[in-house]
Amino acid sequence: MLDALLSMDPLTVVLGILSVLFLLKLMHVSDNGPPGPTGYPLVGNFPLLMSGNRPKLFDQLRRKYGDVFSLQLGSRRMVVINGYEALKEAFVKQADVFSERPPADYISIRSSNCKGIVRSSGEFWKNTRTFSMRALREFGFGKRSLETNILEEVSVFLEVIGKSNGDAFSLGTIAQISVSNIICSISFGETYTHDDQNFKKLMMMIDNHVKLLSKAAISIVLPSGQIPYRYIPGDVTGVEAMGTNYGNIKRFLQEQIDKHRASFQKENVRDLIDAFILEEMTRGKTDYLEDENLAIVLSNLFVAGTETTSTTIKWAILYLISNPHVQTKLRNEINDVIGLSRAPSMTDKPAMTYMDAFMHETFRMGNLVPFSLLHGVKKDVTFKGYTIRREDLVVPNLDSGLFDESLFEDPRTFNPDRFIGEDGKLNGKEHTVLAFSLGRRVCFGESLARMEVFLFLTSLLQRFKLLPEDDDSLPSLEPIAGVVNHPQQFRFKAIKVN
Numbered sequence: 366m367l368d369a370l371l372s373m374d375p376l377t378v379v380l381g382i383l384s385v386l387f388l389l390k391l392m393h394v395s396d397n398g399p400p401g402p403t404g405y406p407l408v409g410n411f412p413l414l415m416s417g418n419r420p421k422l423f424d425q426l427r428r429k430y431g432d433v434f435s436l437q438l439g440s441r442r443m444v445v446i447n448g449y450e451a452l453k454e455a456f457v458k459q460a461d462v463f464s465e466r467p468p469a470d471y472i473s474i475r476s477s478n479c480k481g482i483v484r485s486s487g488e489f490w491k492n493t494r495t496f497s498m499r500a501l502r503e504f505g506f507g508k509r510s511l512e513t514n515i516l517e518e519v520s521v522f523l524e525v526i527g528k529s530n531g532d533a534f535s536l537g538t539i540a541q542i543s544v545s546n547i548i549c550s551i552s553f554g555e556t557y558t559h560d561d562q563n564f565k566k567l568m569m570m571i572d573n574h575v576k577l578l579s580k581a582a583i584s585i586v587l588p589s590g591q592i593p594y595r596y597i598p599g600d601v602t603g604v605e606a607m608g609t610n611y612g613n614i615k616r617f618l619q620e621q622i623d624k625h626r627a628s629f630q631k632e633n634v635r636d637l638i639d640a641f642i643l644e645e646m647t648r649g650k651t652d653y654l655e656d657e658n659l660a661i662v663l664s665n666l667f668v669a670g671t672e673t674t675s676t677t678i679k680w681a682i683l684y685l686i687s688n689p690h691v692q693t694k695l696r697n698e699i700n701d702v703i704g705l706s707r708a709p710s711m712t713d714k715p716a717m718t719y720m721d722a723f724m725h726e727t728f729r730m731g732n733l734v735p736f737s738l739l740h741g742v743k744k745d746v747t748f749k750g751y752t753i754r755r756e757d758l759v760v761p762n763l764d765s766g767l768f769d770e771s772l773f774e775d776p777r778t779f780n781p782d783r784f785i786g787e788d789g790k791l792n793g794k795e796h797t798v799l800a801f802s803l804g805r806r807v808c809f810g811e812s813l814a815r816m817e818v819f820l821f822l823t824s825l826l827q828r829f830k831l832l833p834e835d836d837d838s839l840p841s842l843e844p845i846a847g848v849v850n851h852p853q854q855f856r857f858k859a860i861k862v863n
């Protein structure tokens with residue numbers, strides 16, 4: 366190919382390149398798509414997107430092109446929606462159109478087959494999400510037994526932290542393991558000891574899935590459907606490896622479903638799997654009430670719920686050691702409301718305004734999923750005067766809402782007090798923190814995540830004072846960017862106060 370290009374007349378090459386550029390530009394103009402920078406032939410703006418700090422890049426593009434701009438990524442167009450107002454306008458006011466996922470691509474076919482909650486669309490998604498939410502409310506979320514399960518994991522977490530004996534250490538994977546085990550209790554009705562072989566196997570497969578998915582994500586720029594992949598030798602994008610690993614996860618979860626079917630009693634619904642089986646018995650098998658969909662819903666909960674919540678706990682610890690005055694205020698509140706002799710409970714939360722404000726500021730500044738998950742539109746639509754097509758990839762730029770200067774004064778400074786009014790109560794600004802996204806696709810596990818973060822942090826501060834490893838050099842607050850924003854590795858000291 367390169368030889369052929371080199372042997373061409375230079376004028377032909379230049380003309381060829383110019384025509385592709387022209388065509389790319391024309392694609393923006395011809396359908397009145399959102400404006401955006403001119404890209405290279407074939408790859409479009411892909412090199413620009415991969416060139417470094419994405420929040421900064423999107424911020425620059427927003428200043429130049431406005432709240433809705435687009436990038437051409439190979440054959441796909443990405444439309445980025447920015448700022449609190451435009452995000453609300455699209456994902457809440459026009460939720461009917463903006464609550465889809467993009468059309469199927471080979472990654473989603475090879476993994477979840479566009480089933481489950483995260484990657485499905487339309488009626489199938491609505492039915493699966495509505496039913497799963499109802500089942501979880503009945504058998505998990507909001508139940509006292511769930512709080513007991515979380516507190517059991519909290520006590521293992523605190524035990525591990527206590528073993529550091531006040532020496533500096535890094536949190537490692539303990540928060541991930543605890544949070545996953547809580548999802549086990551909701552899904553399978555049982556928790557595992559942290560060294561259980563089956564549990565370890567599941568954790569490893571899920572960890573691999575996140576890594577393989579990040580690698581394979583690049584192939585989203587190829588046209589939708591699977592045709593192009595059949596002709597790419599050697600699995601260069603890693604999609605096949607991801608598909609094989611995901612198959613193993615599904616098989617593991619199917620084994621749990623089979624065990625549940627064998628011991629199912631309709632008078633004793635134990636967990637989410639039983640709730641599905643009961644619904645299936647009542648309604649009969651439907652497209653969404655079948656085992657593959659159930660296995661994918663379960664894997665969605667593990668994948669979407671583990672990294673996000675455990676990383677939030679890490680960000681919170683980082684903000685606590687960087688802001689000792691905040692930590693003192695929190696500990697005073699804990700002493701006043703709970704004291705030292707009993708474990709925290711969700712019933713304490715309404716009386717703990719400062720903890721609530723601290724959690725909101727952590728969700729805001731932690732900026733866990735800066736660009737949410739990719740959305741799509743139900744049909745071609747005109748938004749803010751521009752055409753967005755069904756096949757476009759739509760990005761809710763949550764980062765731009767979380768640091769929106771029109772909402773948050775001095776948005777890059779960590780300040781829980783911004784959420785507290787003169788009367789000492791929350792001032793309503795907390796509702797504008799879009800860390801869990803917005804509209805109909807808002808995070809499915811939001812209430813569970815809030816419960817976990819509250820119980821883990823309150824218990825941690827009740828028992829320990831957290832200090833940096835070195836007073837003279839605080840760990841960096843710059844995130845390692847990814848689908849989930851991680852803090853850089855840091856060590857801290859936990860000194861027993863109780």
Ligand code: HEM
Binds near residue numbers: 483802807
């Ligand atoms: C602090 C923790 C968490 C954060 C910041 C977070 C954030 C998000 C975000 C930004 C989305 C994308 C929404 C969209 O498409 O616009 C999402 C979706 C989702 N989250 Fe979470 N999440 C967290 C914890 C959890 C937990 C604990 C679970 C479940 C156990 C969970 C399950 C899901 C699912 C299933 C979806 C897909 C929803 C859908 O497509 O309808 N998340 N989350």
